[in-house]
Amino acid sequence: MALIHNVHEREISAPAAAAGALLDRLSADDDPIFPVPAWAPMRFDRPLGVGAVGGHGPVTYEVTEYEPGRRIRFDGTPPWDGYHELTIEPLGDGRCRVRHVLEMEFSGSRRLAWAVGIRPVHDTMIEELFDNIERVTTGSVTDPVRHSARVRLLRAAVWARPETVAIPERARLIRTALDRPAYEDAYRMPLHAGLPRDPAAWTGILRDAFPVIAREDGELLMRVDTSGVTARASILTDDDHVTLCTVASTQSWRGRLYWAAVKRVHPFMARTMLRRTHRTLSGSAPSAGERALSQTPQSPEGFDQSPSGV
Template sequence: MAVIENVHERVLSAPAPAVGRLIDRLGSDGDPLWPSPTWVPMRFDRPLGAGAVGGHGPVRYRVTAYEPGRRVEFTFDPKIGLRGTHTFELLERGPESCLLRHRLVATPVGAMRLLWPALIRSCHDTVLEHLLDNAERVVTGTVSRPVRYPLRARLAVAVESVRLRAVPVPEQAALLHAALPRPDLADAFSVRVPPGVSADPQAWADGIFRNPPPVVAALLRLRNALVTPLGIERGDSSAFDTVARTDREVLLGVDAAHLDFRADVLVEPDEDGTTVTLSTHATVRSRAGRAYLAVVRLFHPPVVKAMLRRAARVAVAPPGPGARPEVAVAHG
């Protein structure tokens, strides 16, 4: 494949020094340009400057030239399959106008010769247009033509930013363990989301239980239709009411004649992102409850995973046309 020459630029109605200050914050906490949390943030091993090493996610590079407020050049780590550079530069066009440009010049090698046209280029173009939208929004207060995410970029966001796994019920879920210490059903699933997503457990609980996937909502309606003849209480939204909470944990659930149920949302933020763990305890109280739980065990894991995955994907979702990148799980 020939050398890639990929350019994105935007004329901004703002003085060059104002935009230059945004460039100088690349990779820092609160970086106003990089489109995080939709994409894994840009990070370096030291403040922005020549010699700093880092990147975004699996894309690694180092700073090889830096002119504060004007230009920063990154050279790719050849191990990722690109040999070349990508550069941000700012060109003054008058006292109240400037041009912000990003230029990538690199030769793809190995698998990147196929990955670039198949997937990477679409994601790269989307990231850069989202970044330029952010710059325009910061300096002008609006965006004239917001980026539209193509299908491949949306899929990449879902895969890269939302990683779900089964885990033991955390010891840190103190409210859950105190509420139902000897459960007949106990499981937990966690998801890791990038920095910038809310660490408020109530916001996550609302995102998980108040906005379930359509298929889950349909299953809950079916469940209510089937259990009534068996003498089991119909469920309603009160089953997901908050019964206790701390700064990092929310406990939801209800006691019924056949079964006591609790769901627990635990958030554990750190400098690299936030881990959200959804745990469930259930304790049977009758023969009907034991039979009911035997059936629930078959459907519970995929249902819970679908709800947690949906909430996480909404949290890191790209902005719609004309909208700021706000999310259902609001930023904290």
């Protein structure tokens, strides 16, 4: 068993009160600092406070100590043995220090996983969180963190996978596109804050290769006919999910033979393309800090002057 001790610090040219106000909005719908959608959001079973249980991605924890505007401690829940803590320290002259401390007990293969994969991802996420605090409180970031080749590879490997669902009732275009389709499927992924809600932004799922033939109420319908197969695909977006749906039918023996082979790989290809596009758009979307700056009035010093940021 080995104790992992990991510390990140950054001095920011903004008052502690401004940074602390952002800390208090962690996990809220308008969270301006957790690096979403580049990474999975922080979520709890209740508003931020002692006793709130949740986490981000596969990492789970409970809020065990909370001093509004100054400090939050999260204790790991099984299988995570340890804690992490965020603090804001005033330095005077309108400056403050943001600090994150992680202490975890790792043994065996988990110690190796920390060294190879968990640590570079953790370090990047924390520095992105610091970037967002600096960005919102000062209006810019002096030295923004970059994703290394290893982090990009790890991010691709651990990215969430699509969920298999029934074609949603709201997907009226795809549900009425073909009479008695011989095949249908649907896969969806969460629409985190910052991801586009316009279905046209998601046509890259199919590499923009097929014509759009209809659009209605958050749904975009495409013609994907090929080799004797009549097929339609739709992209449906709402506040919570993006859903890729497909229906197909065949009219000839040649089409039936072709589809008999294609339908075996179609689910894999559909899920892969949706997941790839979801990851790509998440990586290129504005950061939480950039979204906060674009949505709230800023003082001459750069930090939030709305009531929630005082």
